[in-house]
Amino acid sequence: MLLDAVHMEFSPRYHHTADMLLDEQQIIEAAKQNPEHFGPLYDKYYKQIFGYVYQRMDDKDTAFDLTSQVFLKALTNIEKYEYKGVPFASWLYRIAHSEVMQMFRNNSKLRTINADVSDLRNICEEVEEEYMEQYKGILMTVIKDLPEDELQLIELRFFEKRAFKEIAEILNLTETNAKVKLYRILERVKKTLTKKSK
Amino acid sequence: MAAKFNLDRQPVPDEEINSHKDFGELVNKFKKQSIEKARSDVNFLKNKKITYSAIIAGVAVICTVTYFSVFKKQPPKESNNDKIVTSQTQHSSSPETKQHKAFITPPISKLNVPYTSYKVKAEQGGTIKHKSNSKIIIPKKAFINKQGQDIVGDVEIKYREFHDQADIIASGIPMSYDSAGVKTTLESAGMIDIKGYQNGEPVFINPKKQITVEFQSEHTADRYNMYVLDTIAKNWVYVSRDNSLKGQKPVASRNTATEMQSEPTESPKTIELQKQLDAIPPKIEAEKVVYTKKVNQLPKAVTPSKPAKATAGRPQFELDVNYKEFPELEAFKNAVFEVGTENKNFSPKLADITWSSAEVSEGPTKGKNYLLTLKYREQVEKLIVYPALTGADYDKALKSYESKFSDYKNLVAKREADEKKLKEEFEAKQAAFAAEQKKLSAEMIQEQIRWKKQQEEEMNRQFKSMNIQYKVSRIFNISSFGICNSDCPTSMPEGAKMTPIFLVDNNGTFIKAEHTYLVCHSKNIVYNFYNPPISYDPKDTYSLCVLSNGKMYLCDKTSLGNCFSNKQNKIPVKELSADVSDVGDLRKAIGI
Numbered sequence: 145m146l147l148d149a150v151h152m153e154f155s156p157r158y159h160h161t162a163d164m165l166l167d168e169q170q171i172i173e174a175a176k177q178n179p180e181h182f183g184p185l186y187d188k189y190y191k192q193i194f195g196y197v198y199q200r201m202d203d204k205d206t207a208f209d210l211t212s213q214v215f216l217k218a219l220t221n222i223e224k225y226e227y228k229g230v231p232f233a234s235w236l237y238r239i240a241h242s243e244v245m246q247m248f249r250n251n252s253k254l255r256t257i258n259a260d261v262s263d264l265r266n267i268c269e270e271v272e273e274e275y276m277e278q279y280k281g282i283l284m285t286v287i288k289d290l291p292e293d294e295l296q297l298i299e300l301r302f303f304e305k306r307a308f309k310e311i312a313e314i315l316n317l318t319e320t321n322a323k324v325k326l327y328r329i330l331e332r333v334k335k336t337l338t339k340k341s342k
Numbered sequence: 343m344a345a346k347f348n349l350d351r352q353p354v355p356d357e358e359i360n361s362h363k364d365f366g367e368l369v370n371k372f373k374k375q376s377i378e379k380a381r382s383d384v385n386f387l388k389n390k391k392i393t394y395s396a397i398i399a400g401v402a403v404i405c406t407v408t409y410f411s412v413f414k415k416q417p418p419k420e421s422n423n424d425k426i427v428t429s430q431t432q433h434s435s436s437p438e439t440k441q442h443k444a445f446i447t448p449p450i451s452k453l454n455v456p457y458t459s460y461k462v463k464a465e466q467g468g469t470i471k472h473k474s475n476s477k478i479i480i481p482k483k484a485f486i487n488k489q490g491q492d493i494v495g496d497v498e499i500k501y502r503e504f505h506d507q508a509d510i511i512a513s514g515i516p517m518s519y520d521s522a523g524v525k526t527t528l529e530s531a532g533m534i535d536i537k538g539y540q541n542g543e544p545v546f547i548n549p550k551k552q553i554t555v556e557f558q559s560e561h562t563a564d565r566y567n568m569y570v571l572d573t574i575a576k577n578w579v580y581v582s583r584d585n586s587l588k589g590q591k592p593v594a595s596r597n598t599a600t601e602m603q604s605e606p607t608e609s610p611k612t613i614e615l616q617k618q619l620d621a622i623p624p625k626i627e628a629e630k631v632v633y634t635k636k637v638n639q640l641p642k643a644v645t646p647s648k649p650a651k652a653t654a655g656r657p658q659f660e661l662d663v664n665y666k667e668f669p670e671l672e673a674f675k676n677a678v679f680e681v682g683t684e685n686k687n688f689s690p691k692l693a694d695i696t697w698s699s700a701e702v703s704e705g706p707t708k709g710k711n712y713l714l715t716l717k718y719r720e721q722v723e724k725l726i727v728y729p730a731l732t733g734a735d736y737d738k739a740l741k742s743y744e745s746k747f748s749d750y751k752n753l754v755a756k757r758e759a760d761e762k763k764l765k766e767e768f769e770a771k772q773a774a775f776a777a778e779q780k781k782l783s784a785e786m787i788q789e790q791i792r793w794k795k796q797q798e799e800e801m802n803r804q805f806k807s808m809n810i811q812y813k814v815s816r817i818f819n820i821s822s823f824g825i826c827n828s829d830c831p832t833s834m835p836e837g838a839k840m841t842p843i844f845l846v847d848n849n850g851t852f853i854k855a856e857h858t859y860l861v862c863h864s865k866n867i868v869y870n871f872y873n874p875p876i877s878y879d880p881k882d883t884y885s886l887c888v889l890s891n892g893k894m895y896l897c898d899k900t901s902l903g904n905c906f907s908n909k910q911n912k913i914p915v916k917e918l919s920a921d922v923s924d925v926g927d928l929r930k931a932i933g934i
Contacts, residue, residue: 179369186365194359202346204354208362212371219372255345264349284347295345 169227175219182219189236190215196240199304200248202256210247214240234313241314245292257287257295259303267302271334282340286333297326370798373805380804445576446825448514449857449889450918453928455513457500457535464493464540474503475813477556478536484551485538492548497540504533504827505560507861508929510868511887515571517868519578519831526831528569528578529867531561532816533827547821555818559828561866562592562814571825584816584828592812609793615786619779626775633768640760643753644669646746647709649677649739652730656680657690659714659727661700668702668712676735679727682711692716692723702727832867834877835860838906841874842913844888844895853895853915859887861932863899880906885932886913894918899933 174181193214198207217239218225225235248255264283268275287298293315300311312319448454460470460478467482478501485493504513510530517528534555538545547553564587569578608616652658658678665672679702681688697716705711705726716723731739816828844853858876860869863883869876878884884906886897895915897905905913922931 179372182369183365186368187363190363191356191359194354194362198354202348211362212368215368216371216375219368220375256348257345258348258351260350280349284349288345288347 165227165231168232172222172225172227172232176223176225179219182222185218185232186215189233192233193236193240196237196304197244199258199299200244200256201254203254206247206254210240210243214243217243230313234310237310237314238316241296248292257284257299257303259287259299263302267298267330267333268337270302271330271337273334273337279337282337283333286336290329294325294329297322297329301326370801373801377801377804445516445573446514446571448512449887450512450892450894452923453512453894453925455502455504455509455925457502457537460499460501461496462499464495464497464545470499470501472501472503474505475558476503476534476815477554479554479556481551481553484548484553485540485545486548487540487543487545493540493545495540497538497545500537500539502535503557504530504535506866506929506934507868508925508932508934509533511859511861511932512925512928515825516576516870517829518870519569519829521580521831526833527867527869528827528829529832529865531563531566531584531828531830531866532557532559533825533829534818535825536820537823544823547823549821553820555820556815557818557828558813559816560813562587562812566816566828566830568818569827569829570822571827573824578827578829581826586817586828587814590814592814609789609796611789612786612793615782615789619782619786622775622779622782626772629768629771629775633764636764637761640757640764641753643750643757645709646743646750647729648743648747649736650728650730651736652678652732653680656730657688657693658730659700661702661714663702675739677729677731677739679712679714680730682726682728685725687723688725695721832865834869835862835879835882836877837879837881838909839875839877840906840909840911842876842905842911844890844897844913844915846895846915846917853888853890855888855890857889859889861885861887861934863934878906886915887932888915896931 168185171181171184175185190211194207194211197210197214198204201207201210214236218236221239225232261280264280265275267283268279273279287295290298296315297311300306300314301308306314308319308322311317312322315322317325458472462468462470462480464485465482467480467484470478470480472478478499480499483492485497487493502513504510504515510517510533513535515533515535517530519526519528534557536553536555538547564584566584568581568584570581572579658680660678663677665675695716695718697718699715699717701715701717703713703715705713711726711728714725714727716725818826818828820826842855842858844855845851846853855874856872858871860871860876860878861884862869863885883899884902885899886902888895888897895917897913897915901914904910918928918931922928
């Protein structure tokens, strides 16, 4: 049952048809020639990138600033972007991920985990535990204590409801690797819940 | 990492997210960043250039190579080397040198395209990367001296490139091409000028070797030929078709070598206006001080004290008063001091004591009552007393008071009038300062808007000039030093003719053109006219440079376009500004 919960609705934002990818590629090529043509990509992905950044911090203004920084970096490096059959978003998320991590390295106080109770419920269901109110605090503590790379996986999968393909793209892992890593984390979470609830 | 955990945080509304979206700002930031990068790259190149120049010893001498056998390998025969020697000797002689100079004469020497010097070890060879990204590939043992012997040690390579119309005009390199009697002008895909020296003496390319220049050209069309400039025959010599583009795809790159000018953050006018604005608050403060001082200097009116009539039955003291200390008591000469009803401690027995001292000081109500301090040994009594008069003294004092009160009122009225006048003057000055402040602030805002707009335009212009350009490598295989190009002959423009009259600054001053450069903006061509008329294609865009009496004059695209479309032969020109100090400035001035 682990990792295969069918009830979780994953965001369709990452999914593109072949035609959509082709259209996007044409915009990227135009943007390489002239930054003014970057506009459609900026419009399309601004909210998503802001969401990704703000998900990881408390301060909205910092999140907006960092989002601008991500797009500036993208525009600066767009010449180097090579189409690899995945949406442009994955490249933007990687830049965002790198920028966010850089910011936390400089100021770890900014790091915030944002989740809904329903997300914690999903984790419980994923580890085949029935959600109880007392689990809330335990889960929050367990998640807070996770190393950053493991926390990222939990966040991307459960709090942002991303598909493994997208998670793998963002974290530069293979899809299988992402699944295995998450499986191990959830196993540990399950053990902790069982132990602490006794 | 000590993270904070938020549960069920409110999502950010879409409106708020969208309100932070500013694509224009992003593009502006990107452009600024690109320009900054370009500037730093240019500085890096400049530093590098200085380093190279510092290394190279020797003084630059004018290379006067007679015959360029570029692209044509010379057989390694002694006779060929002799030829070079002979030529070298001939060209060192002054008449030939003069001829050479006359053939390639920069119109304004300070605008000439400068050489960049590089050092290479002759026995090792090497690859030099020029600031334009062009490469100069020098094989080992590529140089010989005038005796035909291999050269060892450092050789100084002097190199320059010509990419556009500004370079063509500034260098004075003739672009006319006479092909079997047909006179044409060369449209350029780029030119190079390369020379070699050792210890100030020209060196020659070993006939067994070739120097290869991979020239980065922005002109990607495949329609150019290779030419070398024969400075003796005073013509370009066709070498071959330029086939260097075969199998080559244009490569996109940002032109970071463009000379960028740093703009100050504030315009000089804004700085001046700010200075004027900053000077106003001290003036306002100074004026306040002056005003306060003037007001304080106005004569002060002292309210005269109205004499009081003595009350029958009240205990009284007769005192000897120092009127200098209490001038208001002048009116109370011969007065008695009545003990006030507020003195609860007063006892009629006090009158029986012979007091050793009695002092009068200010009372609780200034000018009305006084504090009488009576002392006898250890006993001290303090009483509040009121001056009062009796009989004729009272009548006299009342009269005096009325007269003084009248004077007092007059003085008060005068002071009020004077104060009002001073206040009006002060307020008028303050208002003038405020108006000046407002005017300067408004002017400064306008200037800041204008400056910002100008900076944005400049930024866009710079960005445009450094924007992605497709470049191709044009390969020059060089067997002799000199000038060579990848160009194609073009007929003189057709469609209309004009005998221009050049008028400086529209003030009617006529100048006689010795050389007219018609700069084509749709192609990389400069048409040369030494005598009227000039011909042009009315559908094309041109600007114009005129050389007269050692001075250069310009007519921009718009003005010239208006003249051509109106068939107006009085062409307004402006003398090239003294600020134009190099070919980069000339490029800007021409609007390339």
